[in-house]
Amino acid sequence: MLAPTIPPRCNPVAILRGVAKSFGDVQALTAVDLELPAGLVGVLGPNGAGKSTLFRLLLGLDTAEQGTVQVLGLPMPEQTLDVLARIGYMPEDDSLFPGLHGLDQVIHAAQLSGLSPVDARSRAHQALDLCGLTDARYRMAAGFSLGMRQRLRLAMAVVHGPELLILDEPTAGLDPDGRAQMLELIKEIAGQGVSVLLSTHVLPDVETVCDHVVLLSRGQVGYAGSLHAFRAGTGSRWRIRIVGETALLLQNLTAAHYTCEAEGRDVLVTATPDQVPELWKICADIGIGVRRFGPAEEDLGSAFVRHLRIDDPLRKASGGAA
Amino acid sequence: MSEQAKSVPQLVFEPGGYAKFSGEQVPLSQRLLSLVGVFARDAFRTTPAKLGAALYLVAPLCLGAWLVIRSYLPDLPVSLGGAGDAYSLWKLTKIPTAGQAGCDIQALEVSFAVNAFLLLLGQATQVAPLLARDAHQGALLLYFSRPVLRSHYLLARLAAAAGIGTALMTLPSLLLVLVELSQHGLQPGGCPWPGLAGVLWWLALCAVVALCAVAVAVATSLVALAAGVLVRNPSAAPLALGGLVLGSLALSWILQSSYGRESLARGLDLHHALQAPWFLLTWLLSPNPPPKPVLEVALLGLLLWTALATLGWFLLQRFLRNPPLGKGRA
Structure with a gap:
């Protein structure tokens, strides 16, 4: 058996420049400048943020009113068919081709993507094996459980070997075990050089699989960059990992009127960047060895809310949560 | 790459894993053919559709066989109208059989009209709901x-x-042409063209039948697909097409009975308009062609409905430009 040939990734997989799109009075995307890097990218945002519109533009289902869209190095919508042949899309909706059993669903998807009947059948069997649907391939897809339908849709999305996989809520409705399996599959596929755009409301999913994050809010890009930077603090909370017990440091910080708490061998302190030298001084004064000192990372949920507040003046003013 | 390596398919997943496809992609025409194939199979997905198609084909087959058998029985008229079944009795009211000789073009015309109506019925139940169903179930997005x-x-x-x-x-x-051929063949008076030209006449008749069938099937399918856009619920699509046909009939009837505008009324009648190709070609072939005004009105009606169907085509494109996201199950 030949080892699969992994062609070099197209990086970035998509470039949007000054893209605007509206539906009637609703401005879905406003002057979006965005480069989606190769790899696993999580697309986050509250409902109505423009995630679906972004995907529709990438898939050529809609055209931008302003600006340019380039996917896998090709301009859209001029070369939609060439681009779509290299993309796999798993829609959020519970949609399948009507009246076909599992295998035929995948074969049909493969043939539509340009595979010959022989190749389509061969690949369909393998894709179903990959997605754990070997035993259910000849059953009518309408009778599949939700988890099986999700896996079937993934098989349909990957059967033609796309370079870019767009997954819209792939773990929606799955139980924890099914979710873990789905995320493992996604990681495995991404490991073969396939770039993945993952849209989800389940933030731990993004934490589990993604390297990069794009946050959309009110039709604009609120954040685009690495997951690590996304979770990095605002500069008002610091994590100090020390050698030895935390109690002494906590006591001194409290005495200096800092808000602080212990988390394992770390001490989390709320302070402005100007106060950082003073924090170092306190540690030195009491003779505590510092192993690491840096901005405290937030959990993804907190980072999500914080970025939305920064991006959205209304939320910021009201202090409302996302 | 060695010959041995070339012979190994390059589209394998690693055991239990994923691999990209590095084979050749087929041209667009082949993709479209596979799409047509799936759609054709889709038409016979339900049991009623299978039964309907079977009955549709079996009924004339049985009728044809019966007519051929009856033609060899003594003391019975050879004409199609001589058979004692309901279909032929109904045809007796339409076709003057007395003194009839040669190929019964009018019988074919009646048969064609009945088939066109049945086809319209089939399209209403099987074709009209397709777009609404695909939209409803989210398949358009796929x-x-x-x-x-x-x-x-x-x-x-x-x-x-x-x-x-x-x-x-x-x-x-x-099948009916074959029945006529078996009964009349190239006998004198069997067809309007004498001698060996009769062979051409029978061939032309087959071509006429096929061309008319294509024209009617395309027009009916187009109208059925366009009618399906009028509704969002697939179950309501047959009603939409039924409403279109009945509406055209009702309008035709009102115009005819209240205002005496027979020509205009017939032109608006969708079912009548769908028979225009047949009228045209029998007008060319038959020794007893339909009156010219009937032909003209039917052709005008066909033009009118083609224009309406073209409008429907634009509606379809618009409808599909932004496919609604479905929430249904396949």
């Missing part, structure tokens, strides 16, 4: 997120519906 244009999808739908329609229209009519 099609258009692959290298398939909206026009490809529509053409494939039309080709599948019209192809099946053509087959269903042609086979029973050709």
Whole structure:
């Protein structure tokens, strides 16, 4: 058996420049400048943020009113068919081709993507094996459980070997075990050089699989960059990992009127960047060895809310949560 | 790469894993053919559709066989109208059999009209709901997120519906032509063209039947697909087409009975308009062609309905430009 040939990734997989799109009075995307890097990218945002519109533009289902869209190095919508042949899309909706059993669903998807009947059948069997649907391939897809339908849709999305996989809520409705399996599959596929755009409301999913994050809010890009930077603090909370017990440091910080708490061998302190030298001084004064000192990372949920507040003046003013 | 390596398919997943596809992609025409094939199979997905098609073909087959058998029995008229079944009794009211000789073009015309009506019925139940169903179940999004244009999808739908329609229209009519041929053949008076030219006449008749079937099937499929856009609920699509046909009939009837505008009324009648190709070609072939005004009105009606169907085509494109996201189950 030949080892699969992994062609070099197209990086970035998509470039949007000054893209605007509206539906009637609703401005879905406003002057979006965005480069989606190769790899696993999580697309986050509250409902109505423009995630679906972004995907529709990438898939050529809609055209931008302003600006340019380039996917896998090709301009859209001029070369939609060439681009779509290299993309796999798993829609959020519970949609399948009507009246076909599992295998035929995948074969049909493969043939539509340009595979010959022989190749389509061969690949369909393998894709179903990959997605754990070997035993259910000849059953009518309408009778599949939700988890099986999700896996079937993934098989349909990957059967033609796309370079870019767009997954819209792939773990929606799955139980924890099914979710873990789905995320493992996604990681495995991404490991073969396939770039993945993952849209989800389940933030731990993004934490589990993604390297990069794009946050959309009110039709604009609120954040685009690495997951690590996304979770990095605002500069008002610091994590100090020390050698030895935390109690002494906590006591001194409290005495200096800092808000602080212990988390394992770390001490989390709320302070402005100007106060950082003073924090170092306190540690030195009491003779505590510092192993690491840096901005405290937030959990993804907190980072999500914080970025939305920064991006959205209304939320910021009201202090409302996302 | 060695010959041995070339022979190994390059489209394998690693055991239990994923691998990219590095094979050749087929041209667009082949993709469209596979789409038409799936759509054609889709038409016979339900048991009623299978039964309907079977009955549609079996009924004229049995009738044809019965007519041939009856023609060899003594003391019975050879004419199609001589058979004692309900279909032929109904035809007796339409066709003057007395003194009839040669090929019964009018019988074919009646058969064609009945088949066109049945086809319209079949299209209403099987074709009209397709777009609404695909939209409702989110399948449109699956099609258009692959290298398939909206026009490809529509053409494939039309080709599948019209192809099946053509087959269903042609086979029973050709069967009747064969029955006529078996009874009259090249005998004197068996067809309007004497001698060996009669062979050409019978061939032309077969071609006429096939062409008319294509014209009617395409027009009916187009109208059925367009009617399906009028509704969002697939179950309501047959009603939409039924409403269109009955509405045209009602309008025709009102115009005819209240205002005496027979020509205009017939032109608006969708079912009548769909028979225009047949009128035209029998007008060319038959020794007893339909009156010229009937032909003209039917042709004008066909033009009118084609224009309406074209409008429907634009509606379809618009409808598909932004496919609604479905929440249903396949």
